[in-house]
Amino acid sequence: MRWLMQLRMRIQMLFQRGQAGAQLDEELRFHLDQQIAENLAAGMSAEEARFAALRAFGNPALLREQARAAWSWTGLELLWRDVWYGVRTLKRSPGFAAIAILVMALGIGANVAMFTVVRSVLLKPLPFQDPDRLVRVFEHTNDGEFSFNIVPGGVYSEWKKQSRSFTDLALIGEAEFNLSGAGGQLPEFAHGANCTWNLFSTLGVKPALGRDFTAADDQPSANGTVLLSWGLWKRRFGGDPAILNQTIHLNRQSYTVIGIMPAWFAYPDASTQLWTPVYYDKPASVMRSLQDHEFPVIGRLGPGVTAEQGRAELSVIVRRLHDQHRNQALIGKAAEVRPLLEDIVGGIKQPLYVLLTATGCVLLIACLNVANLLVARAAARRKELAIRAALGGGRLRLLRERLMESFLLSTAGGALGLLLAYGAVQWLVHTRHDLSRVEAVHVDGVVALFTVGLIVLCALFAGLIASWTARDKRLLASLQDSARSSSSSQAHTGLRRALLAAEVGLTVVLLVAAGLLLKSYARLRSSDMGCATQNVLTMRLALFGGRYGEPAQLVNFYTALLTRVRALPGVEAAGFVQAVPGQGYWGDNGFIITEHPPLPQGQAQFAIFRYADPDYFAAMRIPLLRGRSFDPGQKLGLAREVVVSKSFADTYFPGEDPLGKHMRGGMGGVYTIVGVVGDIRYAVSEDPKPMQYYPLLEGLGLENNGTLVIRSGHDVEQLALPVQRIVQELDHDLPVSDVLTMDQLLGKSTVDASFDATLLTGFAALSLLLAGVGLFGVLSYIVAQRTSEIGIRMALGAQREQVLRMMLLDGLRPALFGLAFGLVISVGVARLIRSMLYGTQPLDPTVFAAVAATLLLVAALACMVPAWRASRLDPMKALRTE
Amino acid sequence: MHGWAIAKRIQQLSSEVLQVQQGSLYPALHRLEQQGWIEAKWAESETGRQAKFYSLTAAGRGQLEKETANWNRLSAAIDLIVTEA
Numbered sequence: 001m002r003w004l005m006q007l008r009m010r011i012q013m014l015f016q017r018g019q020a021g022a023q024l025d026e027e028l029r030f031h032l033d034q035q036i037a038e039n040l041a042a043g044m045s046a047e048e049a050r051f052a053a054l055r056a057f058g059n060p061a062l063l064r065e066q067a068r069a070a071w072s073w074t075g076l077e078l079l080w081r082d083v084w085y086g087v088r089t090l091k092r093s094p095g096f097a098a099i100a101i102l103v104m105a106l107g108i109g110a111n112v113a114m115f116t117v118v119r120s121v122l123l124k125p126l127p128f129q130d131p132d133r134l135v136r137v138f139e140h141t142n143d144g145e146f147s148f149n150i151v152p153g154g155v156y157s158e159w160k161k162q163s164r165s166f167t168d169l170a171l172i173g174e175a176e177f178n179l180s181g182a183g184g185q186l187p188e189f190a191h192g193a194n195c196t197w198n199l200f201s202t203l204g205v206k207p208a209l210g211r212d213f214t215a216a217d218d219q220p221s222a223n224g225t226v227l228l229s230w231g232l233w234k235r236r237f238g239g240d241p242a243i244l245n246q247t248i249h250l251n252r253q254s255y256t257v258i259g260i261m262p263a264w265f266a267y268p269d270a271s272t273q274l275w276t277p278v279y280y281d282k283p284a285s286v287m288r289s290l291q292d293h294e295f296p297v298i299g300r301l302g303p304g305v306t307a308e309q310g311r312a313e314l315s316v317i318v319r320r321l322h323d324q325h326r327n328q329a330l331i332g333k334a335a336e337v338r339p340l341l342e343d344i345v346g347g348i349k350q351p352l353y354v355l356l357t358a359t360g361c362v363l364l365i366a367c368l369n370v371a372n373l374l375v376a377r378a379a380a381r382r383k384e385l386a387i388r389a390a391l392g393g394g395r396l397r398l399l400r401e402r403l404m405e406s407f408l409l410s411t412a413g414g415a416l417g418l419l420l421a422y423g424a425v426q427w428l429v430h431t432r433h434d435l436s437r438v439e440a441v442h443v444d445g446v447v448a449l450f451t452v453g454l455i456v457l458c459a460l461f462a463g464l465i466a467s468w469t470a471r472d473k474r475l476l477a478s479l480q481d482s483a484r485s486s487s488s489s490q491a492h493t494g495l496r497r498a499l500l501a502a503e504v505g506l507t508v509v510l511l512v513a514a515g516l517l518l519k520s521y522a523r524l525r526s527s528d529m530g531c532a533t534q535n536v537l538t539m540r541l542a543l544f545g546g547r548y549g550e551p552a553q554l555v556n557f558y559t560a561l562l563t564r565v566r567a568l569p570g571v572e573a574a575g576f577v578q579a580v581p582g583q584g585y586w587g588d589n590g591f592i593i594t595e596h597p598p599l600p601q602g603q604a605q606f607a608i609f610r611y612a613d614p615d616y617f618a619a620m621r622i623p624l625l626r627g628r629s630f631d632p633g634q635k636l637g638l639a640r641e642v643v644v645s646k647s648f649a650d651t652y653f654p655g656e657d658p659l660g661k662h663m664r665g666g667m668g669g670v671y672t673i674v675g676v677v678g679d680i681r682y683a684v685s686e687d688p689k690p691m692q693y694y695p696l697l698e699g700l701g702l703e704n705n706g707t708l709v710i711r712s713g714h715d716v717e718q719l720a721l722p723v724q725r726i727v728q729e730l731d732h733d734l735p736v737s738d739v740l741t742m743d744q745l746l747g748k749s750t751v752d753a754s755f756d757a758t759l760l761t762g763f764a765a766l767s768l769l770l771a772g773v774g775l776f777g778v779l780s781y782i783v784a785q786r787t788s789e790i791g792i793r794m795a796l797g798a799q800r801e802q803v804l805r806m807m808l809l810d811g812l813r814p815a816l817f818g819l820a821f822g823l824v825i826s827v828g829v830a831r832l833i834r835s836m837l838y839g840t841q842p843l844d845p846t847v848f849a850a851v852a853a854t855l856l857l858v859a860a861l862a863c864m865v866p867a868w869r870a871s872r873l874d875p876m877k878a879l880r881t882e
Numbered sequence: 883m884h885g886w887a888i889a890k891r892i893q894q895l896s897s898e899v900l901q902v903q904q905g906s907l908y909p910a911l912h913r914l915e916q917q918g919w920i921e922a923k924w925a926e927s928e929t930g931r932q933a934k935f936y937s938l939t940a941a942g943r944g945q946l947e948k949e950t951a952n953w954n955r956l957s958a959a960i961d962l963i964v965t966e967a
Contacts (some may be wrong), residue, residue, distance in 0.1 A: 002917075002918040002919075002939070002941035003918075005918035005921065005939065005941070006916070006917065006918045009915065009916055009918065010916075013916070023924075023934065024908075024912075025936045026932070026934075027884075027885060027908070027933070028904070028908070030886065030927070030932075031885055031886045031889075031904060032883065032930060033931075034886040035886075037929070057904060058903070058904060058905060060891075062905070063905055065907065066905055066908070066909045067908040067909050067912050068912075069909065070909045070910075070912040070913040070916060071912060071916060072916055241925050246934075781914055847899075
């Protein structure tokens, strides 16, 4: 029963504290009155009795405190009192509170947002069954050319047949689909994937609706089957389960919808909208090839098998294939394996960690700034604190109060920061669809906990630095310290100067990193693509199905399309190519130069392969350096001509004239080299590579997809609709995708670099602002402290310029220290981010010089105002200030 | 019994040897109350004023016996040491 009474007591003490306090007062008063009554009875006079009783009673306030200390919840009560005290102190200077909270909110918000992204993308395991057993498998050429190469279909099937280390191996390739419209819908272009039937069972994922693929679905003789992504099902089919077992048309062939994948499922990436069986879709020749590097492969390691053992076994198998087929020079010699998670997010790991570190620096600077503000307040309240300490205020008590202030600031900042972070994460998820695993980014409980941790850390950091200065043992000195002893404040500003130097140093590091990334981005955007990028419109087409089964049908379509597009008013030139500069590598092809001696066995030469129409080079303004383009009069089997790029000619015809030489291509047939064109970049950040261009109008039957390019004198975007209309008139069931100007296309491919550079520049600018505000604050404070000293100096004949110079140097000294220290650290940091740079040296002198100049300028501006104010002081007034 | 009477009583019983200061008495009483060993209620005192009267609870009685036994053992031991030495 005792616990019941204790509980009742506790509840009573929690909710009826005021009443309990009144009762305690009453109880003590009763005691006092009893004592007085006794004294009176002993014969004292009324007044004497009262004084004697009070003397015996002691300090009533202390007594009350002691009795209350026995109550439960006392800790809570004290905490509450400190909170109130803190709130009241902050309310008295709302400007300070608002700035400090905002600074903290920005610092904490940026960190929480970056932490959310890093945790969701890099740290969380993949949402598959036993994700640590999943690996991506590559072929390795053993000569350093391709260490992580995709895998030919034939090699995959040998691996699957012979391997014992893997529970399962699955193959998955990108695929493009024209999704035909039904019931008045427009046709649509969809990114999808061709996969072996066991892909989902290897990952350990089941469709949300319907069934998975079976082995029977995954062969050329099966009926077409397709799994839809949740997003496509909701958007295009209204989320109606009746779509199951219905037929849809992909690339003009029928596929039965057998299932819908769960909403969270996104593999190989978030743009994948449907999956079809690869052995059904792809020609048997491709699936058997040992040289045609086509497909990514993933595997699930068997129980107890290490990744290294798996790699060794697959290496042996592919090496044996290589040795058995000496005449096929492109078979790999080894295998390579890496964890699936690393494969998916490996590319964005460093940029994300760099950004997280940058936000960490911003938070550190924010804390230093808030600490600096708190120190200034503590210094202004030194006398008050000294008096309270003299009157018996416990050191711990005073420390608690100081910490409470910084706790309140960082809690408010943290709450605001969490909101900011939430907004930032939402924004990121909406703007960066292309980021790997962006679909997994969510603010959750762990993030909230991280925020709380960050708040506590910031509060302790800022609070303890501030209290460190308030810890003044020489009470008496503080009390005696008057404005006349004007140099005393010097010692107190030492710590603030050190903090400022640290702040400036961190800012310099951020500025240098941001400067290097910005310069890289500028280099990237200004890198010469080797072709026209202004007023060029591109759009992708893919021709599938019976209407384009014959080479002549394809050639007719392209001819009709280009003729009609060129006839549009405003079109200066138009062409068609497999892929324009900046659209990627696409594919390469082996070749033999018939005039050259045969290559030794086991060796092969290959170069990037493109097919293009005769006017493509003129349309893209790719300079024709020698010879001519394809003969537009020669079509179908007659067009046996090839155009090569300058680097191709330099590499394979050193000191020779390539014109008139002959090449035997991968698909047979001998081609005459008729022209040499300028180099282009297949990707913005890659140097030009040798290229071979084959005639589109030859009609090999392979040219079923590519990019239409249209150049105009101005406002090329206006041509997008008329051109799309022409496509619709030629084939109403042919979707057009990726309608982009060259500028947009290149911008899209540099979005990563622009994103990293923009964010880092934002963080650096924020730090610069904070450091500037910090310098301004400290110097203003020093000027205020030294007003009377300055007055004396001026009264004794110091010139205003001298005062200005003295104060300016005083303020700039920490900035100079910080700058020197920051530049040294930056050298190391720049080396660490070397792999993120493009065309920029880590120790780029212009970036370093620009950073130093910017920082000095901001520091000088921040110091100029207080220094100028000091030099304008009226000596008489200054001397009168107390 | 109210606080004042408790103090007086201790003083009388110990023949004026033990004088409990208010600074110890009230915190002690409040602590015992929080622990549930004594309970308090407000009632009219002999002078007609409202006063806080304390009384032992059942749990308090048990605790008292335990503490008394403890004390007896301890004081007997000290007694032995003092007289033997």
